[in-house]
Every structure is written in structure tokens, then in C-alpha cells.
Amino acid sequence: MKKEIRVIGIDDSPFSKFRDSKSLVVGVVMRGGSWVDGILSTSVDVDGNDATKKISEMINNCKFKPQLQCIFLDGIAVAGFNVVDVKELGRKTKLPVIIVIRKMPDIDNIKNTLIKINKKNKIKLIEKAGEIIKIGNIYAQMAGIKADEAGKILKIVCTRSNIPEPLRLAHLIAQGVVLGESRGKA
Amino acid sequence: MKKEIRVIGIDDSPFSKFRDSKSLVVGVVMRGGSWVDGILSTSVDVDGNDATKKISEMINNCKFKPQLQCIFLDGIAVAGFNVVDVKELGRKTKLPVIIVIRKMPDIDNIKNTLIKINKKNKIKLIEKAGEIIKIGNIYAQMAGIKADEAGKILKIVCTRSNIPEPLRLAHLIAQGVVLGESRGKA
Numbered sequence: 027m028k029k030e031i032r033v034i035g036i037d038d039s040p041f042s043k044f045r046d047s048k049s050l051v052v053g054v055v056m057r058g059g060s061w062v063d064g065i066l067s068t069s070v071d072v073d074g075n076d077a078t079k080k081i082s083e084m085i086n087n088c089k090f091k092p093q094l095q096c097i098f099l100d101g102i103a104v105a106g107f108n109v110v111d112v113k114e115l116g117r118k119t120k121l122p123v124i125i126v127i128r129k130m131p132d133i134d135n136i137k138n139t140l141i142k143i144n145k146k147n148k149i150k151l152i153e154k155a156g157e158i159i160k161i162g163n164i165y166a167q168m169a170g171i172k173a174d175e176a177g178k179i180l181k182i183v184c185t186r187s188n189i190p191e192p193l194r195l196a197h198l199i200a201q202g203v204v205l206g207e208s209r210g211k212a
Numbered sequence: 213m214k215k216e217i218r219v220i221g222i223d224d225s226p227f228s229k230f231r232d233s234k235s236l237v238v239g240v241v242m243r244g245g246s247w248v249d250g251i252l253s254t255s256v257d258v259d260g261n262d263a264t265k266k267i268s269e270m271i272n273n274c275k276f277k278p279q280l281q282c283i284f285l286d287g288i289a290v291a292g293f294n295v296v297d298v299k300e301l302g303r304k305t306k307l308p309v310i311i312v313i314r315k316m317p318d319i320d321n322i323k324n325t326l327i328k329i330n331k332k333n334k335i336k337l338i339e340k341a342g343e344i345i346k347i348g349n350i351y352a353q354m355a356g357i358k359a360d361e362a363g364k365i366l367k368i369v370c371t372r373s374n375i376p377e378p379l380r381l382a383h384l385i386a387q388g389v390v391l392g393e394s395r396g397k398a
Contacts, residue, residue, distance in 0.1 A: 052389060060246070061372065062381060065388025088393050186247065195248060202251025203238060203389050207274050 027178045030057045032093040034066070035192025036081060038104035039200035041072055048072065049105035051081065052200040054192040055090045059185030062195065064090055070105045073145075077108040082118035096179055097123045098190050100197060102155055102167065107140065109148045112155040112169045122171035124179070125155060126164055126193055163188040213364045216243045218279040220252070221369075221378025222267060224290035225386035227258055234258065235291035237267065238386040240378040241276045245371030248381065250276055256291045259331075263294040268304035282365055283309045284376050286383060288341055288353065293326065295334045298341040298355045308357035310365070312379055313344060316351055349374040 032055065039050040053066035068084040070077050081104075085091060097116075102125050103109045116123045133152070140148050155167045161177050162184075168176050183190040189197075202208040218241065225236040239252035254270040256263050267290075271277060283302075288311050289295045302309045319338070326334050341353045347363050348370075354362050369376040375383075388394040 050389065062384060064394045065384045066393050067389045068392060084392070198248060198251045199385055199389070203236065203253045203385070206254060206270070207252050208250045 027182060028058075029182060030061075031095050031179065031182060032057055032063065032090060033096045033098060033179065033183055033190070033192055034085060034090075034094055035098040035100070035190055035194075035196045036104075037100040037193060037196035037200050038070070039204040041105060041204075043072070043106070046072055049108075050200060050204060051077075051084070051104055052196045052203075053081075053084055053088075054196045054199065055088070055094070056183070056192045056195075059183040059191040064088070065199065070108050072108070073106040074108045077104050078111040078114050078118070081110065082115050085119045085121070091119075094119075094121060096171070097121050098183075098193050099123065099125045100189075100193050101125065101127060102152060103148075107143070107145055107148055109151040111151050112167065116170040122176075123169045124171065124176050125167040126190060127158060127166060128164060128189070130158070130165055213368060214244075215368060216247075217281050217365065217368060218243055218249065218276060219282045219284060219365065219369055219376070219378055220271060220276075220280055221284040221286070221376055221380075221382045222290075223286040223379060223382035223386050224256070225390040227291060227390075229258070229292070232258055235294075236386060236390060237263075237270070237290055238382045238389075239267075239270055239274075240381045240385065241274070241280070242369070242378045242381075245369040245377040250274070251385065256294050258294070259292040260294045263290050264297040264300050264304070267296065268301050271305045271307070277305075280305075280307060282357070283307050284369075284379050285309065285311045286375075286379050287311065287313060288338060289334075293329070293331055293334055295337045297337050298353065302356040308362075309355045310357065310362050311341060311353040312376060313351040313353070314375070316344070 036053045041049040048069045055063045068080045070080050185191045198208040220239050222239045227235040234255045241249045254266045256266050371377045384394040
């Protein structure tokens with residue numbers, strides 16, 4: 027595995043449930059865990075269904091695409107309940123996808139909420155994303171890549187914390203440009 | 213000089229002269245030239261007069277302020293002809309300011325334009341920013357810091373190119389979140 031492997035980390039920005047219909051999604055393209063090559067962005071519907079389409083378009087249309095070798099997502103959903111179809115994202119971009127989960131989620135609680143708000147179809151997407159595995163200090167779901175391979179990439183890109191550096195930066199940027207200042211744990 | 217010196221690099225985002233009345237301004241807080249601590253942002257009037265006020269507020273209100281030791285600006289103006297009063301910015305933030313200039317600007321040409329568009333008062337701000345000095349491969353104007361001191365800080369923060377890394381990142385972010393993809397030379 028090359029130290030300079032090109033990866034993209036994707037995170038969404040904070041939004042107001044009551045005011046905003048769209049949420050900014052930021053992608054950070056890095057070589058390994060240190061050098062930022064470029065910044066991408068797109069906009070998705072709050073609680074909508076367009077995350078998979080918008081994110082795969084953002085990746086496929088960028089100039090870094092030929093070099094990219096892996097996609098990192100911060101959780102399986104953006105902009106509230108705009109759940110990413112991880113397998114579909116992998117198919118459309120022809121790239122492995124690693125969903126990084128900071129804390130073990132309460133899947134039953136999420137499912138109950140989705141049933142309550144009449145978004146039962148999203149449960150299938152969450153189940154489709156596969157088993158949640160512990161790698162080092164984080165949890166992850168994967169598509170198109172095996173756990174040992176994912177572990178090797180994580181070792182390269184987690185330069186500053188337990189979180190892959192492109193995800194940490196995507197989080198800081200998405201917060202900073204929307205709120206005026208990035209907050210809390212990156 | 214500490215390798216981990218905290219600095220902020222500030223750049224504006226692209227805008228349409230015909231459509232936009234505001235432009236996003238992004239600040240990247242780094243430790244030296246490698247570790248991103250946080251992202252700030254504010255919004256200024258296109259061709260307006262609020263850059264000095266907005267940028268000093270952005271800096272003074274952020275949680276990183278007590279650690280900050282230097283401000284980098286990418287050119288003296290943001291959002292078109294929203295010229296920063298560099299001395300005033302230094303006074304308000306109590307920090308030295310280094311304006312990085314990639315290419316030696318054609319000052320006469322800028323002055324002629326400002327006269328033509330009836331913004332003669334901005335010429336004073338440009339003149340007030342002091343002499344343009346060549347440091348390494350770039351040009352710079354300074355307030356509240358001497359050239360040899362500025363040279364030392366530049367050596368620490370120019371980790372990846374001739375441009376201080378916080379400025380390179382501020383440029384990529386400001387472009388990426390507004391255009392969808394960062395472009396050209398960072």
C-alpha cells in the first residue's frame with residue numbers, strides 16, 4: 027500500500043431542521059493523511075433521497091477521480107436521514123467505500139425513528155451497508171473492500187487522530203464555512 | 213521561533229460581479245504548516261468597505277485567538293475591491309499581518325482602475341500597507357513585524373509550496389465550497 031494513496035473524505039454541514047431544505051456536503055481529497063490535493067462540494071436535500079446520486083456525481087466529475095482509491099464517509103447518512111446507498115455509491119464510482127462510525131450506533135433506535143417518520147425504505151439501505159466491524163478504535167462498514175485491506179488504509183490516513191484525516195478536515199470545513207467557526211471534536 | 217506557531221491564513225471565494233453582493237471569506241488556523249486546528253468564515257460585501265471589520269471580528273471572536281501569533285492575507289483586497297486596512301487589522305487584533313503577493317502587482321494599473329471606478333479612497337489603504345518586499349520566492353507587505361521575523365515564520369509555514377500552507381488551504385476551501393471543485397494553482 028502506497029503512503030501517498032489518494033483518498034476522499036466526505037462530511038455534511040450542520041443545518042436547521044426548520045429553516046434549511048439543503049445541506050452542504052464537503053469532500054476533501056488527500057494524498058495519504060497529510061497533503062490536501064483539493065476540496066469538493068455539493069448540496070443535498072435535508073432528509074431527502076439524493077445523497078448517493080449527488081456524492082457519486084461529485085466524485086466522478088472531479089479532476090482527481092483517476093487517482094482516487096477509496097471513499098470515506100462519516101456515518102451512512104448526510105443531511106439528516108438522506109441515507110447513502112453504499113453499494114450503489116461503490117458501483118457508480120468503482121471505488122471501495124468505508125463508512126467510519128465514531129461510536130457504536132443504536133441501530134434499533136434509528137430503525138424505530140425511521141418507522142415513526144414513515145421512512146421505512148431507508149432501513150433497507152442501512153441493512154444493505156453490511157456488518158459493523160471494529161477496526162482499531164473506530165467502527166466501520168465497508169463495501170468493495172475487505173477488513174484487513176481497510177485496516178491498512180486506515181493506518182495510513184489516520185495521521186492525527188482515530189479519524190481519517192480527510193474526514194476530520196471535511197468535518198472542520200463543513201462546520202466552519204456554515205457556522206463561522208468549526209466546533210467540538212473534529 | 214516555535215515550529216508549532218499558530219497562524220491563520222485568509223482568502224476569499226470566487227463570486228459573480230453581476231449576481232453576488234457578498235463573498236465568503238475563509239480562515240484556516242494551523243499549527244505551523246501541517247496541522248489544521250480549525251476553520252473560520254465570514255461574509256463581506258463585493259467591492260465594499262467592511263473587510264477590515266469583518267475579518268478582525270472573525271479573528272477576535274474565535275476560540276483560537278489567545279494562541280494566534282500571525283495573520284496571513286492572500287493579497288490586500290477581498291471580494292473585488294474590498295481593500296483591507298492592514299494597520300487597522302493589526303491594531304484591532306493585536307497581531308502582525310503579512311500580506312502574501314504571488315506576483316509583483318502593477319500598482320499603477322490598480323490605482324488607475326480605482327480612480328476610474330471612483331474609489332480613490334482605497335488608494336490610501338494600499339499605500340498605507342507599506343513597501344512590497346521580496347522574501348524568498350514571494351512578495352509581501354507587512355504590518356507589526358519586521359522582514360527578518362516574517363522570513364522566519366514563512367520558513368515554518370511554507371511546508372508544501374512557496375505559499376504559506378494556511379493560505380493554500382484557505383484558497384482551496386474558498387474555491388471548493390463555492391464552485392464545487394477547487395481549481396488551478398493553490
